[in-house]
Amino acid sequence: MNDPPAASASSSPPPSGRDLVACPGCDTLYARRSVRRGESAWCPTCGERLYGRPALTPEHLMGLVIAALITFLIASAWPIVEIRLQGIRNATTLSGAALALWQEGRRIVAALVFLTTQVIPLCDLLLVLAALVGARQGRGQGAAPAWAAVALRLLLHLRPWGMIEVFTLGIAVGLVKLSTMAHIVPGVALWAFGALTVLLAAILSFDLRSLWDAPLPAGTDAVPPPPSAPP
Amino acid sequence: MRSQPAPDPAPPAAAPPLRACEAGLIACSICGTVSRAEPEGMPPGAEARCPTCATPLEARRPDSLARTWALLLAAAILYIPATTLPIMVRSSLWGNGQETIMGGVVYFWTSGSQGLAILIFSVSILIPLLKMASLAVLAASVSLGRPGTRWRMGLYRLIEFIGRWSMLDVFVVALMVALVRFRTVAEIEAGPAAAAFGAVVVLTMLATHAFDPRLMWDKPGSSSR
Ligand SMILES: [Zn+2]
Ligand SMILES: [Zn+2]
Numbered sequence: 001m002n003d004p005p006a007a008s009a010s011s012s013p014p015p016s017g018r019d020l021v022a023c024p025g026c027d028t029l030y031a032r033r034s035v036r037r038g039e040s041a042w043c044p045t046c047g048e049r050l051y052g053r054p055a056l057t058p059e060h061l062m063g064l065v066i067a068a069l070i071t072f073l074i075a076s077a078w079p080i081v082e083i084r085l086q087g088i089r090n091a092t093t094l095s096g097a098a099l100a101l102w103q104e105g106r107r108i109v110a111a112l113v114f115l116t117t118q119v120i121p122l123c124d125l126l127l128v129l130a131a132l133v134g135a136r137q138g139r140g141q142g143a144a145p146a147w148a149a150v151a152l153r154l155l156l157h158l159r160p161w162g163m164i165e166v167f168t169l170g171i172a173v174g175l176v177k178l179s180t181m182a183h184i185v186p187g188v189a190l191w192a193f194g195a196l197t198v199l200l201a202a203i204l205s206f207d208l209r210s211l212w213d214a215p216l217p218a219g220t221d222a223v224p225p226p227p228s229a230p231p
Numbered sequence: 232m233r234s235q236p237a238p239d240p241a242p243p244a245a246a247p248p249l250r251a252c253e254a255g256l257i258a259c260s261i262c263g264t265v266s267r268a269e270p271e272g273m274p275p276g277a278e279a280r281c282p283t284c285a286t287p288l289e290a291r292r293p294d295s296l297a298r299t300w301a302l303l304l305a306a307a308i309l310y311i312p313a314t315t316l317p318i319m320v321r322s323s324l325w326g327n328g329q330e331t332i333m334g335g336v337v338y339f340w341t342s343g344s345q346g347l348a349i350l351i352f353s354v355s356i357l358i359p360l361l362k363m364a365s366l367a368v369l370a371a372s373v374s375l376g377r378p379g380t381r382w383r384m385g386l387y388r389l390i391e392f393i394g395r396w397s398m399l400d401v402f403v404v405a406l407m408v409a410l411v412r413f414r415t416v417a418e419i420e421a422g423p424a425a426a427a428f429g430a431v432v433v434l435t436m437l438a439t440h441a442f443d444p445r446l447m448w449d450k451p452g453s454s455s456r
Binding site: 020021022024025026027028029045046047048051080081083085086088090091092096097098099100101104106108109110112113116117143144146148149152153156160163166167169170171173174176177178180181182209211212 | 248249250251252254256257258259260261262263264265266281282283284285286338339342344347350351379381384385388395396398399400401402403404405406407408409410411412413416417420421425426429430433436440444445447448449
């Protein structure tokens, strides 16, 4: 690390780390401002999102996560689809698909499917729950417990590898392919996967870093931002 | 989501915007708190941690460029078997056959599902290729010391977003294998390309995450590269 340029760094020491924000895309420093619910600030240098206040409250998010966990269980336990060919029926669940690949000796593919559609999405949801519980505890005590940040760190590493929505599209493509050779009966899990995709989109849109932001003053839903000239 | 005008850079206007690494500051990747890279009183060799949430602080992703190139190279090599070997092997009363990814595209095109043919071609053939090429361009721009541009940053965000969708064909195969198991009547098995293709997707995603976009904006020759 280079020595900081003395003039700029030492003449204006950072008062508190929460008053500044460094762009995650280009590392440019900005003064943090209060934003309204559902608003975000974007970096004028590189266009990356800097910070924002989610449109959903943590309580909304908690409800969504619980709904998603129930939907996830239905999507995992029930058959996705049943196909009939010459009087024979065959149905599969998600883990059944991974198992079939495993038995065939395609173990890498089986593990990849099982991890990206079962293990990681479940861990993702449980870690969001943990971060929310931690942040709620922190609001009482002034600071969120250390394990909430650990949960969030784990979550940020895991999240890109959860692929429920890709799998849902994969089901749709597979069904089109199979529809020419066999009769298809949609299963409960098919609809559950559709619903889960929508729920996850809402959950993923919540920026969990904002859990460490100061809450809005009681009674006001919005703090009017100070007028500012465009950059 | 509405956006408000971005906040003014600190310090204000006149000087070029100050960057955290130049000011000896690091932002926490979890909670966003900005703190000193080397706080006073920290024993030498100790690991700096975020004062708000105690996450270990990292100025840049470690060995970013070397890891990106290594993962890209491995992905490019595996892309060849992934697209040329069969991804599905079918045996049925009406005959046996193998299908490569391109074969699946042709099947959809000729059977009247042109939309699906274009979808599969895009996510399975085009996106991995464009992703590897784009990442190579971005990594090369850092090595050559080109200054960062919004255009390149947008490209990085795009490949970060679309990379996962390339897994589509692997999932299609998984579903078909599990469903079409009618012993003598019809049977579908995964081909060797399925594993190779999954590996290409995983490797390109790892390469994307190994690349640190902030390197594009660092001044050439600064030690944080
Ligand atoms: Zn930026
Ligand atoms: Zn932190």
